[in-house]
Amino acid sequence: MVERDKLLDVQGLKTYFETDRGVVKAVDDISYHVKEGETVGIVGESGCGKSVTALSIMNLVQGPRGRVAGGKIMYTTKGGERVEITALPPYSPKMRAIRGSEISMIFQEPMTALNPVYTIGEQIAETVCLHQKVSKKKGRERAIEMLELVGIAAPSRRINEYPHQLSGGMRQRAMIGMALSCDPRFLIADEPTTALDVTIEAQILDLMLHLQEKLGMAMQFITHDLGVISTMAKRVVVMYTGHVVEKASVDDIFYDPRHPYTKGLLASVPTLGRQERLVPIKGTVPNMNELPKGCYFSPRCQEAMDICHQEEPPSYQLEGDHIVKCWLWEQEGVRLP
Helix, strand or coil: CCHHHEEEEEEEEEEEEEECCEEEEEEEEEEEEEECCCEEEEECCCCCCHHHHHHHHCCCCCCCCEEEEEEEEEEECCCCCEEEHHHCCCCCHHHHHHECCCEEEECCCHHHHCCCCCCHHHHHHHHHHHHHCCCHHHHHHHHHHHHHHCCCCCHHHHCCCCHHHCCHHHHHHHHHHHHHCCCCCEEEEECCCCCCCHHHHHHHHHHHHHHHHHHCCEEEEEECCHHHHHHHCCEEEEEECCEEEEEEEHHHHHHCCCCHHHHHHHHCCCCCCCCCCCCCCCCCCCCCCCCCCCCCCHHHCCCCCHHHHCCCCCCEECCCCCEECCHHHCCCCEECC
């Protein structure tokens, strides 16, 4: 694929954190891309590196303990310029212009992401005024427009309310409105339906699909819920202990999974009308300071071979763009460099 076709291109990204017990490789040599207008899902258990990947893209990894230790993140701006985000200082003018205006992020928990001492309208308007260089009056008008766009009733009244005066679903809608207020080309949604009930979750997902189609933006959707991914994404990246273990189209992931971890995730998802018992993945995610030798999933894998406990597997390309990091495909796949 030609580089200009990739809106976002993550190449060998490594994000490490210094701790008292050693270096934690939260993200370790991952690569994937997002094309303009498409949705890529990032799935995996808690602690696998999904959110750290998102923060790396936003250039928000906090030093001195956190750092991007290797690789690069390339982004194509609205003007067609290819920018290496990982080469920009976090608070440089160029990075500030990209963050919020070109790339926006919906954080996991709206109650902690929103500032409790400012009204919803003030927080949305501030974003608009900062990036679009408009007056406070225009910023306020845009804030009302965004609240209406995301389906909040009586937006001209709600704009004056504080986060604690809104329900969880309304706070999440306000967060989406804030993220979209500057018409970004690329939206990172980090588990945007966490802690919401099923009805509100469905409404939020429908809203995001509608807005994506209307605005034509690309999206990276982070979740541990495979049911959500089946609805939202076209391609899926499966992560485990900071590594990409499988990536493919959403159809291949659901109907032809190749990595034992992906198979385990699917086997543990309850579905309507399912007769067989759910099969949970045994064990727990290893401590990132004490990763096992060889394949990090091998202690939990029912298909593990001797080599799995000794050497880390390479990535293999199977049919099309289906890539899997597992020794089981040594004979059938093409080893990637």
